Amino acid sequence: MRGETQTSIDINRSPRPLAEFLPPEELKAAVARYETRRNPEGLFRSAWNYTEQGLNQLTDEESDRRAYYFQYAQSLIGMLMHRDRTHQDTLLGALVLSTYLPVFQKRGLDETVTSEDCRDVYRSLGGAMAYLQPLDVDVPPQWRMAETAVLALAARTSNPDLLLYPTSPREEMSAEASLNHDSYFFDNDSKIPIQQKLIKTSRSYDEWITVLTLQPLVEKGFRKIRLDNPEDLTDQINYLISLIVAETTGSRLEGYEKDFLNYLSKAVAAHRFRAKNEKQAA
Helix, strand or coil: CCCHHHHHCCCCCCCCCCHHHCCHHHHHHHHHHHCCCCCHHHHHHHHHHHHHHHHCCCCCCCHHHHHHHHHHHHHHHHHHHCCCCCCHHHHHHHHHHHHHHHHHHHHHCCCCCCHHHHHHHHHHHHHHHHHHCCCCCCCCCHHHHHHHHHHHHHHCCCCHHHCEEECCHHHHCCCCHHHCCCEEEEECCEEEEEEEECCCCCCCCCCCCEEEEHHHHHHHHHHHHCCCCCCCHHHHHHHHHHHHHHHHCCCCCCHHHHHHHHHHHHHHHHHHHHHHHHHHHC
16 A cells, blocks of 8 residues: 555644655545535535545545546535635635546546646646636735746646645644645655745745745746746736646746746746655755
8 A cells, every 4th residue: 555654744833744654534534524514615614625535545545436526526526616705815716626536536536647637737727726816915815826836837847746735724724823834745645845935035934945035036037037027916927827828828928938937837846856855954
């Protein structure tokens, strides 16, 4: 069975472990907790709980049963999409989960995630951002939208090893704030946790966590490609998102626009190697 040693992780001093290696009773309790909640937030949590149940490798579930969990998670997202007055953060989170369900299912069934899967994730994330545009940094979902852009930049590499996965609500939470993280790279049945920030922060994170700060990367991208850098943060992030949306919906980009996205995709991917090198050197 994959990753049996992962069950020994001290979850009080490290990021929350992958769903693959949680005690099955913990996941079953989470499913039961949100099973009957039909408000948008409850549906969202329930969809994630079923996803994590499908991922868990410490049970003897048959493959068709695992596939059902992911299909049911998708149906819960469909229900959520038809609810009135859904907060945009919840709506975008649901669209992101829906995007990743096919690759989560592959993980749950121990199948290989491919370059084409990454391209599908990129196109779907671009569609999610397009669905919720326009973006204004002063109103929701300004941070969730920027978070999604970072996920898209990683998927854009078409490299499964560089695919950045969103964390579940369970994984985002920790008894210690210094261990919180928003996403992770999947690495040999373990995770390389990433804390995403829009601007530089003075908050300290545990040595387990690699901090990815978006604005400095975007500003450096403007300088590298020798583009005029907008002073306003809204304009900077909107420019990035507009290029992702344009590329994923089939619009033709200029060479310098592709260079800008190429630089940022490499910059996001570099966080995987930096974190791994630091871990090996420790």
